[in-house]
Amino acid sequence: MQAERAQSDTVEFDVRTDEMLINMGPQHPSTHGVLRVVLRTDGEVVSEVTPHIGYLHRSAEKIAEKLTVRQYLPYTDRLDYLAAMNMNLGWALTVEKLLGQRVSEKTRHLRVIVAELNRIASHLVAAGCFGLDLGSFTPFMWTFREREKIVDLFEEICGARLTYSYLLPGGVTAGPPDGWFGRCEAFLDQFDPVIDELHALLTSNAIFIKRTADIGVLPPEMAIDYGCTGPVLRASGVDWDLRRDGEPICTEMYDGYTWQVIAPTGGRYPDDHPYPPVPPEAVVGDSWHRFYVRMLEVVQSMYLVRQGIEKYSAADGELDKPIKIKEKLPKGEAYLETEAPKGQMGFMIVGDGSAVPWRVRIRSSSFCNISALPEICRGVLIADMSAILASLDIVLGEIDR
């Protein structure tokens, strides 16, 4: 019965085990929402991963065909509910691109301040949940304590703590209360040392490095091929950030701001950053780098907010009033992607002359990031699944729309 040796060249000795199908989700502590991942496991080793989405599908695009552009704004908050300001910004800029309008200096700077503050909050949630998924509870408490302070600032400016509906196409609902900028700067000053604590607790922690370095490696070509964007793409070494390389309407917002895109191009980070060095085990594109890129982006966002506050007080003129409720949309299509914390958030509006858009398409960043999951999770252990999922930092509201 022994097949001749020549035909089969490699003989692998292995204890015969049969495989098991496990449902990780839709109700699971580390799937960041209602994502169901079916794992084909052989013992602890995962041989195949098939994500199932759609549990949170509210057909946001169908609803958009019945509401005018301003009425639809609250729906964009509910897409990526951890970064609602950036969602509003994306929608507002797409409408302004369709209408061909531009906003005043003051509004532009206020938009930068608010968007970057929300990016800090979103990255804090990502870092906290990453620590939680790896088993250490404390970073989660520290990051949420800081995020509460940002959310208090947002509550003062627009009254809501999670779904703000603040940045309307054409302008903002209301100007910031007096003393708001002072409180912003106070928050930023006391936030600096907290970042060093987080780095000490997680980034340079030996167990954290062992759990994340060289796990879920996403090579740059595969990242581009699967359309991954944001920190996931930059952590794979692709130097691409819409705030600098995007369409003119996006890059104009950041005119006059000095900041840096964080990406380990050529295997190295820009060397001005004062934070813990890259451990030797880490490979460009692994879970550790995705976490590290987000932590450095928080620092860049802090620089942007400080510059925004100075430019806002220096800028003259008034805050713009938003467009009318029943603003007529011109015939034609406009598609615009903006740099949201989780990746590039694309909105497409097809206008047909009436106030209600004919068709709205929402391109979600996490939707493409999660599509690369089966590729990078082949042959990892079950414990690594939650590490990789946490490093992709997905939000199901945005994926399922």
Add this chain to the structure above:
Amino acid sequence: MDTINWHSCFFLLLAAIACGFAVAVVVVGDIVRMACCLVVSLAAVAGLFFLAGAEFLGAAQLMVYVGGTMVLLIFGVMLTARGPLVSMKIGGGQWVLALVIGVALFAVLLQAATSTSAWNGPKANDQAAVPAAAKQDDGAAAEQDAAGQLGLGLLGVREDRLHRQDKPVLLGGMSGYLLAFEIISVHLVVVLVGAAYLARARRRIRNPESRAPNPESP
């Protein structure tokens, strides 16, 4: 009301548990429950040793048998408890055969037990046992050091002669049972490694570029 002899009470209780669960091992269908009954009956035997004051032996029994059986339970039973093994159905014929062999063995044991003189005369033994039991709990500290004795026995010292001046204590050149003990354990390790090696099925990869190796063993 004469004093209740706790020692015999517990002895009977533990003996009943040991035998009861031993029977349960045979009767129970589900294989995991069977293994659990086995573990409980061995633990009851360990209890008997503790009752007899030999706590070193009791602890050894607990560690070796109950721990060992548990590992058997985990890897042998749970991971393969699928398919026919899970609930074994025993036909009528096998029952009869088992009963016959069981009764025969029991008869032999009974005959051997009754014929030894030391265990005769339950009345006499009871009296002797009571004082020992009464002193059992408070005299624990002054009791002989079982572990020390065993250790010395292994090293070849005749500890029973220590208080005698005339007989030699050391066995002169003999190193006791330690060497034999070690040889057996080395053999056991070799046997285990061999078994593990044989248990591995050969999985042949037809052509290297096909990603999933097709598990097919001769």
Add this chain to the structure above:
Amino acid sequence: MNARNIYDLLLQPFRPWLTGHDFEAIDPWIEVGGEGLPEIARFLRDQDELAFDVLHCVTAVDYFEPDEKKAAKVQWQPHLELIYHLSSTKRRHRLVLKVKLPRWKGDRPGELPEVPSVSGVWSTADWHEREVFDLMGVRFPGHPDPRRILCPEDWEGHPLRKDYQMPAEYHGIPAK
């Protein structure tokens, strides 16, 4: 490179499949015939001076006016449009490809129109095409895994079509 000279580059090899263009629109686009889509896509990605390595998203727009009064005023005939947004990380330029499809294959209601899949060229298309199939009802022959992605597997109808009627109930759950 703006849309015009990309169009000129495409003219020479793919003249029969280029069926229209509009360079003055907010997002200038080029219209392509459905059959030639995979070859054009591979050409756009592999040509060094084009290097369109990122497919942002695949969108389907349903041009159909359900009530008659408005249908009279509309200029276009009922049809489906597939819009591919491409961009290049090396050359930093953008392009929009459009494909016009009949609403039903051979105008037989119930038969879904077909466009060859580009998931071989960009892996992003894999999930996006599944979503277009799921919500708009466009079949993509050559797709590795043509299942629904957002709606449950056994959902009837394609919700984003203009003439879509919500089913009365689904597995006993009343939908109205």
Add this chain to the structure above:
Amino acid sequence: MAELLISISTPDWLAHTIAALVQCGLLLAIALCSAAVGIWLERKVSARIQDRLGPTRVGGRFGWLQPPADGLKLICKEDIIPTAADHILFRIAPYICFCATFCVFLALPFANGWVAVELNAGAFFLLAVAGLEIFGVILGGYASGSKWSLYGAMREAAQVVSYEIPLGLCVVVVVILTGTMNLVEIGNQQAGWFFNWHIFHDPFTFVVFWVYVTCAVASSNRAPFDLPEAESELVAGFLTEYSGFRWVFFFMGEYASMFVVSGLGALLFLGGWNGPIPIASLLGLTPDDGDVFGWIGNLLGMCNFIAKAFAGMTFMIWLRWTLPRLRIDQVITTCLKYCVPIVSAMLAGVMLWSFFLPGGLIAALTRPASFPRSAWERTDSKPDSFPRSAWERTDSTLRVDGMRDNGRVQEEAWRRSLPAVRSHAERGNEGDFQEESR
């Protein structure tokens, strides 16, 4: 206790029963209190680490009534048994887990002589019973029928069974030092100033202490090694299907084993009930049996022991709330690639050390190495009031002298140097072994 009852004319058998029940109740109370205080300690320390207050309202400002409140809430929870579960085993598992940990309290001495059952092979008994706790967890994991709990059970089996080896070796190291397995004896040999503790006995035992800490944390499923109930991966590991009172037993089992493991560590390495400064012996409260002063000395000793045990628990809690969790293969690698080799090397080191430099680091430095006198000389300096079985001394003298020269002359000289006749003879048991002609 029994005599007291007999004196007030209760029938003899009733007196013995009540005495036994009281002792069991006392022991159970200690086990449950240690678990309850452990839970309270965990809530408070983790709160401090995470910049919050912890329980402050239940029972006064420090929320010390929180553990009973938790217990009450959990008792009122609905009793759910999953349909796919093997209900008999599902019910038994938590009780086995808690009983195994409870048995360890039997042999754990809190002060000199204050121990439920003074077993002569106490250390060996602890190791044997500590292995039983896995049995409860595995039964629970397998019987709850869900895939996640099966994973939890398998991880528990792999981890704790493999960590028993280095744990056992650490205990063997201390047994070599003290020459006995009787825990009370081990505790007493570390009396006096803190440098008499085993941890400072020689550099090897210092390293062994830290290896013991790792293995202890791993064998009680705590902190970086808490894979069996890893919330983020396995939903809740083997505890997934448990709720209400059964969950409390697993929970109590974990905290009791935390106390036990840190208590054992304190006893073996940190001098058990002997404080850093021997206040009791300085004030003349040498605990000889029966008088009040001895009792107070023992009480001080017990406070010492419990303080050290809770210090160990705080260390484990501190570890849990700062470090992320290790992966299963990393856990097993640390055990087989780091713990076992290190502790084996240290074992060899300790043996060589006590062979060449008997009497510990300080004694060796202060006194030139008197070569032939064996390690037992140090035990001689101990006050002789405890029941001493001659074996230690003869055993150790034998080891040094008898080993090297087996000749008859050497034996006779050694026989004469044997001071006390063995207590075995005093009990007048005529020879168990028959005379054996040469």
